[in-house]
Amino acid sequence: MSDPTIRTATAADLPSLKRALYLAAVWRGERSGWSQDRVLEHDYFSKYWRGWGRPGDIGVVAEVASAVVGAAYARHFTRDDHGYGFVDEDTPEITIGVEPEQRGRGVGTALLAALATAARRAGVPALSLSTETDNPARHLYARAGYEVIEESTDALVMILRL
Secondary structure, three states, rough: OOOEEEEEEOHHHHHHHHHHHHHOOOOOOOOOOOOHHHHOOOOHHOOOOOOOOOOOOOOOEEEEEEEEEEEEEEOOOEEEEEEEEEEEOOEEEEEEOOOOHHOOOOOOHHHHHHHHHHHHOOOOEEEEEEEEEOOOOOHHHHHHHOEEEOOOOOOOEEEEOO
């Protein structure tokens, strides 16, 4: 397999960003009865993509042989409307998703590195995320420099200080 090509996400990449969100949401398959559209339209998940391209949104897309195989993006939220990985209004929360057949091939690592670089360039002080404690991707996040700052029975909040 060739290394993924990483590029900056544009407004035209919204379908790829939504796919990444869906892949992140169903990593365990517990929503396998839900269509991609049903997951993405759910009130909780739709906040991660509606109005993509607003000030502060940062994203990257991975391609292999010109096909999108994953994406990662960061989005600011407010104290009143946020996801599980919310830390504060200055720290955007990330979403990352990689197509199942591409996992374990360096795509996620490349996406996280490129997103961190883009965030640094934008003057972002840190990136945050949430993940379930049993999600194997938590090890990917740790290797990328994310540290656990909050832990519950089944979830973690992690931060990458830039």
